[in-house]
Amino acid sequence: MNDYLQKIISKSLQQFELDALPEIQTEAPKIASHGDASTNIAMMLAKPLKNNPRAIAQLIIDGLNYDEKKISAVEIAGPGFINFRFAEDYLFDELAGILKSGESYGKTDSLSGNKVLVEFVSANPTGPLTVGHGRNAVLGDTVARLLEWTGADVTREYYFNDAGRQMRVLGQSVQARYLEQLGKDSEFPEGGYEGEYIKNIAADLIREKGDALAKSDDWVPFKEKAEEAIFADISHTLERMKINMDSYFNEHSLYEDGSIEQTISKLRKLDLAYDADGATWFRTTQFGKEKDTVLIKSTGEPTYRLPDIAYHANKLDRGFDLCIDIFGADHIATYPDVLSGIESLGYDKSKIDVVVYQFVTIVKDGQPFKMSTRKANFVTLDELMDEVGSDVTRFFFLMRSPNTHLEFDIAQAKEAGEKNPVFYLQYAHARISSILRKTEEAYSFKKEPKLQLLEHSAEKSLIKTLLRFPEFIQSAAESREPHRLINYLNDVASAFTTFYHDCRIIGVENDLAQARIQLAKATARVLKNGLTILGISAPEKM
């Protein structure tokens, strides 16, 4: 419909002989009495045409050639808005279209043919996933789902590094617990991982290998065992959250295939890398930074920036048209260097899009709670899902704009029970399912439905709401903001509930009942498709 409006408006605008045609914006007014669609184009043109907006609006309307099967009225309102009212036939046709499209209703092809990589979670396997990781995981997965609905071929990737200092300390922590449990002398490493899970891993090792590992002071086998166990745990958690990674990318492979070497030597050739004070530096001052940045420490060990640059080059080498990174706000300062690096290596940095989400503030016992994996101060995602399930968990992280600090009150989430907003959506779906079950017994229809019987204002407004679904998927996908879809689905549930109260199905005359059933089915379709994108179930009973 928006496309159609833009087409007819731009035709009418030809009368003005403008040099530059401004973008024609259409939007759905907030207030129903303002019509079904509206454009501000007359006000945009007031200045270039040196005329008042209402007069321009009248000229545009006079030159408008529209299909009366789609639009029933056009009027000028307020300072110069042009408001359109949709024709009933259009609404009914589109409603039938929803039922016809079924489980693909809402899909678009705006990104079809595009290969997209979404990298998220990417936590090193030093401990279980906590609610702190939850926002990253759920946001990344849902952005991926949204992009799939716009036609993209999406790969979900988990990037990790099992070679760094963190992992060494992890191995040593397990080693210390292992020796401790065997009753031998042990020294717990400085800054070691204190969690209970470390002891469990050590206990498993004793069960499997007895004291065989006590003979050497090599911590590597402990690290390997810990990595394996923790990764298994992480994968299990992700699975519970309905997240399936397509690919795990180990930073280590960038050293093995020479990418790190290549990257640094290319940067040297470009004179963007140089040696000083025993380290190798990246000339980030060239890109507007105050200081240059270390790429390789004097110990010979690269900082994370170098592999990050090589990794992103690797992504683009794999032929992805778009690479999305999901980052917490603490990484905000690091990616400009990566983008600079990528660009100097000759890649198109616009293919990399970084989604930054603000931190989750955990509130526990009414107090802000600082989590630390190392100190074992955390609430795991598994614990949370044990309490509230994956639907509520996902919903909680998706409810808010990524750009705002999310307050996560553990107690509130746990006792959420009946009060949780996710239930409102699921409840609407369950109600419809229940009605459909009952109508199957009560009615049998032989004729085509007569949708034109849907004349009640609650019916009309529900239809109009349902028709906006694709538009919201598109905007949620483009902005990488799943909460927009949630807000929309709330509107759907709310419009349905009004319809439910005003318009009975069972007990009314046959043709009307049949038409209303079609509307209920279309509503269920939208709710189900929407919840599917969010990775949340659409129950038939509650």
Next chain:
RNA sequence: GCGCCCGUAGCUCAACUGGAUAGAGCAACUGCCUUCUAAGCAGUAGGUUUCAGGUUCGAGUCCUGACGGGCGUACCA
């Protein structure tokens, strides 16, 4: 100090990227279950959108400054 993000109802947050009368959910108050699920509905109350300027037909949204909070600002990841 500098950079990024945020500041909207008592609390948690929306507001379709500059549009018309700023909206929901909790919490409070008043009603509504012999009719398709009351995990619901209808209504009341709650606001100088932190403050001060600016830009224009029009600002919660953009620009400047102040105040308040978060995160960065390492040869840590």
